[in-house]
Amino acid sequence: MRITRKLEFDAGHRIPDHASQCRHLHGHRYVLEVTLSGDVVRAHGEPANGMVMDFGEVKTIARRHVVDLWDHAFLAWREDTAVVAFLATLPGHKTVLLDTVPTAENLAIEAFRLLDPHYRDVFGNSLTLQRVRLYETPNCWADALREEMP
Numbered sequence: 245m246r247i248t249r250k251l252e253f254d255a256g257h258r259i260p261d262h263a264s265q266c267r268h269l270h271g272h273r274y275v276l277e278v279t280l281s282g283d284v285v286r287a288h289g290e291p292a293n294g295m296v297m298d299f300g301e302v303k304t305i306a307r308r309h310v311v312d313l314w315d316h317a318f319l320a321w322r323e324d325t326a327v328v329a330f331l332a333t334l335p336g337h338k339t340v341l342l343d344t345v346p347t348a349e350n351l352a353i354e355a356f357r358l359l360d361p362h363y364r365d366v367f368g369n370s371l372t373l374q375r376v377r378l379y380e381t382p383n384c385w386a387d388a389l390r391e392e393m394p
């Protein structure tokens with residue numbers, strides 16, 4: 245069985261080497277989809293009975309480890325030196341430094357990496373993070389799939 249929880253957040257970014265519009269500082273309302281696989285828990289009296297994982301718990305973990313960190317932040321490639329230096333002049337600015345250019349592909353991979361250790365199988369139902377899908381716009385998204393993760 246697979247279940248998916250969708251969350252949304254707002255963040256700024258730029259793709260410094262892009263040939264067109266995306267080299268400019270701009271933002272998106274990102275949509276993050278977290279897909280888990282596992283057996284349905286069959287345990288009378290347990291709050292998770294009948295579920296792979298409570299959607300509320302899926303959300304809590306995604307917020308704690310990605311969404312709350314990235315929401316209203318500027319997601320910057322640490323080698324984008326001009327932007328990183330500028331953001332450092334803004335007192336208390338919420339900046340997230342990334343090891344890769346903040347494309348939809350790289351953000352999906354990074355979100356998968358951040359979330360994977362936190363979706364733990366506590367009911368013996370083989371709970372596993374399978375996919376992180378990140379929408380950069382309603383028309384553009386990237387999938388980080390477990391079988392393709394480095």
Ligand SMILES: Nc1nc2c(c(=O)[nH]1)N=C([C@H](O)[C@H](O)COP(=O)(O)OP(=O)(O)OP(=O)(O)O)CN2
Nearest residue numbers: 259262265266272346347348349380381382383384
């Ligand atoms: N493979 C990728 N291509 C592009 C990425 C990316 O992350 N991965 N990112 C961008 C830009 O950041 C941009 O935000 C996307 O812009 P655009 O292609 O204009 O997308 P829209 O949905 O706004 O397009 P419409 O045709 O206006 O709906 C570019 N490429």
Ligand SMILES: [Zn+2]
Nearest residue numbers: 257266270272
């Ligand atoms: Zn963009």
